[in-house]
Amino acid sequence: MNRRRPSWLSLIVGAAIVAAPALLLAASEPNAPWRLPEEASTYAGRIDGIFNLILWITGIVFFLVEITLLVFLFKYRAKAGGRATYTHGSNRLEVIWTIIPALILVFLAVVSQDSWAYIRNHFPSSGTVIDITAEQFAWNIRYPGPDGKLNTDDDIVTLNQLHFPVDKPALINLHSKDVIHSFFLPEFRIKQDAVPGMTTRVWVQAKHTGNWEIACAELCGLGHYRMKGYLTVDTPEGFQKWLAETAAENKTESK
């Protein structure tokens, strides 16, 4: 059997020990290209907070595991005439390394639950109500008209152009005509499937005005990759003005 000393191993151990913290630091470098995208919604920060918390915890565990592994490989490589220690294990150690991960994971579940409930279970009581119906491969967007009700004759409709005002929740009802699509606003950290036969709901509140793209995140057929929409977050006045213009356009089109 092979008893040569693997000197390449020390090289790798060294490289890993250098690369490891560099990677973690790089991940938290604010302007690095691999940072999470800009946080455009009010709750994006919560999600990123948990993401980074998990990144730190798993990152530390990862380096502890991998460095221990490499150190063991180096330290306990076979030596001529050497003999391994005869042991079947240690109950105490096993209990310790069962309980610690269990506690960390339960802690992560508890932390996550708080934000999950905030984002998914507690809907703001007022805001801009919007109906979005997905179809292969477009987003049909609908606002209540002057009567304040959806699905009436005076609804204001657009294709792939979503607008809502800044600093106010947008309450979005999602539907689908054909297959499952998924409404994805990466910078807003919101993703929700639109499922035929049912209505799913999301809410989102923008932190500032600007333009973004809506992506479809669920494979929905050959045009999945180009099922793109555009989001404009306006000032409240800008939004009202846009609604009025769109209503006027709708009228001329239906004439």
Added chain:
Amino acid sequence: MSEAVAVAHGHGVHAAPTSFWRKYVFSLDHKVIGIQYMSYSLFMLVIGGLLAMLVRWQLAFPGRPLAFMGKIVPAGMPGGVMLPEFYNSLFTMHATIMIFFAIMPLLIGAFGNYVVPLQIGARDMAFPRLNMMSFWTAVPGAFLIIASFFVEGGAAQSGWTSYAPLSAIQPKGQTLWLLALLVLGISSLLTAVNFITTIINLRAPGMHFFRMPLTVWALFIDAILLLLALPVLSAAMIMLLFDRILHTTFFLPAGLIVSGAAWTNAGGGQPLLWQHLFWFFGHPEVYIMILPAMGIVSDVMAVFARKPIFGYRSMAYAMCGIAGLGWIVWGHHMFQSGMNPYLGTTFMISTMVIAVPSAIKTFNWLGTLWRGQIHFTTPMLNAIAFVAMFAIGGLSGIFMASTPVDIFIHDTYFIVGHIHYVLFGGSLFGAFAGLYFWFPKMFGRKMSETWGKVHFWLSLIFFNGVMFPMHILGMRGMQRRIYDYTQYSHLKGLQPLNIFMSFSAFALGVSQIVLIVNFFWSLKFGERVGNNPWRANTLEWQTTSPPPHENFAEIPIVYHGPYEYSVPGMAEDYLPQTQPASAPLSSH
């Protein structure tokens, strides 16, 4: 049953066959069947890999033509430019082939069949005829799935998860996909029954459950998982077939409008039903693909660290725990699906809990290396890589388990990165470890260590080159299953990284040629190494290489557990299970 009893009593089940057909084609011998499965799965692995290369070509250079492909598949790549629907077929078929036709038959069909009867000291599987049927049922499955590329409209295009209603309204290829997997399901079910019966009934005298090698444990639990999970998948697939062919509406709600026209057979169904049924199978399935690799790696590590497995019992219990919990976590695939958010919470908690047994196993592997005498053979290198890479896959899973974080990373490349750390970094490196480890047993010759190491290092480096950046793509919000990400302004900047990944993938693909050449070269010219070249304890090494018809000249008697290495006071640092210990063995 009479066959099983006959074997248990140690009488021959079947006389050694003499005709070519009985010996090599319709063989009843588990060893031949194992090798048949191995050829089958390695062939499919190559096909699955080639499909991945095409996927990566498109992702590196969206829309750039590949002239020679224009000649081979003019319908999918006219003039060499890939069509989006063909792209969708490619990743669907890549994943389907890798999962069902490469990794499962390799780990379960090939290693399971070859190794289990030998490791428990049996003459064959309990039902040799059923075993032969399992293999010959899997063969038409492979034909069907490959044939589906050539039907009108091309192969299935709705991902390996085939979410309804998309999968209900797809072209013909989807029907063949369903049929292929149904056929394969039957084959796996037969295998599962055979494993369970064999392991329960045919253990050699003295081979108690807690004296079984962890590979046997893993395959035993695997078989139980298969037996319970597959019928659910098969039922879902039959329902989907009915929706497609008989116009039932299990998954089709009322009012579907497809391409502007009302879909004629729709009403009353539920798209989420498919997801529940699919993942009720699909989640255990990911463990089905990792458990055997965990078993193999444990066996390999003990041999090459010359140490008992650290915490052997808890390693077995952890696998049982994974299997048990595996049933109640399926909903973590559906956090963003429209499922009730309160359900999301329960699934999150169970998912976090299931990470614990995986952690236990990882620490126990480290414990096994601790104060060992580590020999860096090719099987050992692959086993070590398994632990290192599986750690990444396991840890990245925690991000998905957290419901709020999953909102962002669900259906992005982060998930694809995670899948590959588990399936390639985990299962496939485990399979490589097994291949180099048992090759001398199967063929009486060793594979070249030098070329084995070349293959290992190239695979490890390029694997990380392709798969690690997937996490970064996901963090930037790049969706998975996307034909042309440059359509999105926030993803345009990711092309250089994608090019780097694709070249790593091509290099990874080319590196596998080293394995293939080494395999065939060693079959003919490999070093002849005797019966127990690794000085291992388990029963398969206590017979000839390759083992004779019916495995053992005499059924062995087992005196102790499989991992008694470096027992103090003994001249040799290993103690075969067939050799009584001169002094009592410690259990701690």
